[in-house]
Amino acid sequence: MEELIIIGSGGHGKVCAEIAESMNKWKTIRFLDDSFPGARKCLDFDIIGKTCDIDKYSSHDFFVAIGDNDIREKFFEELTLLKCNIVSLVHPTSYISKYCSIGNGTSIHQNVVINTDSTIGKGCIINTGTIVEHENVISDFVHLSPNVSLGGRVSVGRKTWIGIGSTVINDIQVGEKIIVGAMSLVLNNISDANVYYGVPVVRSKESF
Numbered sequence: 001m002e003e004l005i006i007i008g009s010g011g012h013g014k015v016c017a018e019i020a021e022s023m024n025k026w027k028t029i030r031f032l033d034d035s036f037p038g039a040r041k042c043l044d045f046d047i048i049g050k051t052c053d054i055d056k057y058s059s060h061d062f063f064v065a066i067g068d069n070d071i072r073e074k075f076f077e078e079l080t081l082l083k084c085n086i087v088s089l090v091h092p093t094s095y096i097s098k099y100c101s102i103g104n105g106t107s108i109h110q111n112v113v114i115n116t117d118s119t120i121g122k123g124c125i126i127n128t129g130t131i132v133e134h135e136n137v138i139s140d141f142v143h144l145s146p147n148v149s150l151g152g153r154v155s156v157g158r159k160t161w162i163g164i165g166s167t168v169i170n171d172i173q174v175g176e177k178i179i180v181g182a183m184s185l186v187l188n189n190i191s192d193a194n195v196y197y198g199v200p201v202v203r204s205k206e207s208f
């Protein structure tokens with residue numbers, strides 16, 4: 001069995017470590033986190049160094065467990081330059097159609113459904129209970145928060161974050177670097193890299 005290093009031991013890191021543990025694939029699961037050496041333990045797992053120690057473990061499997069899409073991408077690119085093996089984490093309670101593809105470095109959390117012919121990019125977070133319906137195209141470093149529902153043929157652009165409990169109806173295109181606030185409803189395409197929220201969504205006043 002291989003050894004897994006998770007970058008980031010915050011709340012998202014804890015969830016990802018538990019998903020990794022449930023996969024029963026790694027002999028050890030350990031963290032790198034900048035709280036080291038003050039913190040040496042996260043749940044049952046050891047914190048063994050800071051994020052600047054990545055190159056000491058380059059023969060191990062890696063996963064970046066950082067919620068911020070920009071920071072997650074930064075570490076993903078660093079690991080890619082070091083030719084590290086970046087794995088995906090898929091909780092056994094999720095359902096992923098055999099006609100889907102999932103990029104590396106993506107986490108698929110408890111009770112997620114990814115339906116037929118959908119594509120999920122690299123470095124994404126598909127959080128607890130989210131439904132990605134048929135023929136979706138989810139680009140790299142997207143975060144779909146818990147209980148998001150995407151109808152059929154939705155596309156979501158690179159580094160977009162869709163907030164908890166939000167719904168996007170079928171055949172909608174959500175562009176890159178967009179934030180959709182919690183409990184929102186997207187009925188029309190949105191393309192400007194801004195913050196949107198509400199039912200249906202409007203652009204946040206702060207965005208202007």
Ligand SMILES: CC(=O)SCCNC(=O)CCNC(=O)[C@H](O)C(C)(C)COP(=O)(O)OP(=O)(O)OC[C@H]1O[C@@H](n2cnc3c(N)ncnc32)[C@H](O)[C@@H]1OP(=O)(O)O
Nearest residue numbers: 127145146162163164179180181182183184195197198206
């Ligand atoms: C496992 C996990 O925890 S994953 C993470 C889950 N968390 C989320 O999904 C959170 C998503 N974030 C949000 O919804 C945030 O409110 C954001 C990003 C949309 C906006 O955050 P901020 O820029 O800090 O906005 P702020 O809190 O200052 O609110 C600004 C205004 O927008 C309103 N507003 C903010 N979010 C929403 C929303 N989702 N729906 C309706 N109105 C909203 C506020 O009430 C406020 O209105 P006011 O000016 O009339 O008082």
